[in-house]
Amino acid sequence: MPPxxxxxxxxxxxxxxxxxxxxxxxxxxxxxAGEFVAVRGxxxxxxxxLLNLLAGLDLPTAGDVFVEDACVNxxxxxxxxxxxxxxxxxxxxxFNLIPTLTVMENVQLPAELTGSGSVxxxxxxRSLLEAVGLSDRARQFPDRLSGGEQQRVAIARALxxxxxxxxADEPTGNLDDATGQVxxxxxxxFTRKAGKTLVLVTHSxxxxxxxxxxxxxxxxxxxxxxxx
Numbered sequence: 130m131p132p133x134x135x136x137x138x139x140x141x142x143x144x145x146x147x148x149x150x151x152x153x154x155x156x157x158x159x160x161x162a163g164e165f166v167a168v169r170g171x172x173x174x175x176x177x178x179l180l181n182l183l184a185g186l187d188l189p190t191a192g193d194v195f196v197e198d199a200c201v202n203x204x205x206x207x208x209x210x211x212x213x214x215x216x217x218x219x220x221x222x223x224f225n226l227i228p229t230l231t232v233m234e235n236v237q238l239p240a241e242l243t244g245s246g247s248v249x250x251x252x253x254x255r256s257l258l259e260a261v262g263l264s265d266r267a268r269q270f271p272d273r274l275s276g277g278e279q280q281r282v283a284i285a286r287a288l289x290x291x292x293x294x295x296x297a298d299e300p301t302g303n304l305d306d307a308t309g310q311v312x313x314x315x316x317x318x319f320t321r322k323a324g325k326t327l328v329l330v331t332h333s334x335x336x337x338x339x340x341x342x343x344x345x346x347x348x349x350x351x352x353x354x355x356x357x
Contacts, residue, residue: 130162132161133160133162133163133164133196133293133294134159134160134183134294134328135159135194136156136158136193136194136351137157137193137194138155138156138157138191138192139153139157139182139189139192140153140154140156140189140190140191140192140349141153141175141178141187141189152173152175152349153182153349153351154348154349155191155350156349156350156351157192157351158344158351160328161326162324162326163321163325164341164342165321165326165327165329165339165341166326166329166342166343166344167330167331167336167339167344168330168343168345168346168351169330169343169344169346169354170345170346174346175346175349176298176330176346177330179330179351180219180298180328182201183294183296183328184201184219184296185201185202185204185209185212185213185217186213188202189202196212196216196217196294197293197294199216214239214243215243215290216292216293217292217294217295218287218290218294218295219287219295219297219298220283220284220287220296220297220298220316221283221300222298222299224276224280226271226282226283226286228270228271228272229270230270231267231269232258232266232268232271232274233254233258235271235282235286236257236258236285237250237251237254238286240254240289243290260285261315263278263281263282266278275308276303276304276308277305277308277311277312280301281311281312283300284300284312284319292325293325294325295316295325295326295327295328296327296329297329297330298330299332302331302332309336313336316329317339337354
């Protein structure tokens with residue numbers, strides 16, 4: 130089978146005043162369907178930029194980003210929105226829950242945006258909240274939840290569309306170690322073990338060790354991590 134993700138000589142740079150800062154430089158890589166890949170690198174190396182490129186939230190300066198049969202950066206703005214909605218689940222470090230929506234409403238929102246019937250979206254959301262141990266908090270608003278609980282809601286929201294690709298940007302970065310392990314266990318259970326592809330950005334060596342493969346961003350290039 131072809132890889133789920135393929136980066137073809139991807140570069141990304143940003144203008145900062147009168148200077149141009151290069152984050153990625155003609156980097157190429159593939160990620161197979163069903164892999165759990167951790168991405169490490171120093172702060173500012175381009176880890177979050179990589180996730181944003183995979184999700185079509187940002188566009189490369191040069192090169193192409195392929196996910197399944199789509200060249201993401203060559204899609205129109207509207208089609209990239211549809212691509213994200215239908216094919217990508219995104220778990221953010223800072224949760225990004227909508228404060229005016231209940232837990233249930235936050236989780237089922239992506240399904241409702243696709244036009245799925247409210248009954249179907251509600252059933253899927255309820256099932257996921259039960260799976261992450263938060264069915265009793267469905268009517269609560271996010272500010273009534275702990276950080277770990279909010280991240281579990283965010284995972285349920287990312288999975289409600291049953292997307293083949295899940296992107297996670299430092300999902301344990303704001304959690305204590307014990308809560309972070311719970312979150313990682315949930316991601317592992319609902320992605321890799323379900324045949325989905327998980328690309329997870331992390332600073333933590335311990336988190337990265339849970340992955341099938343670890344890549345690092347060094348000098349703008351995505352490389353296999355060195356042991357030790």
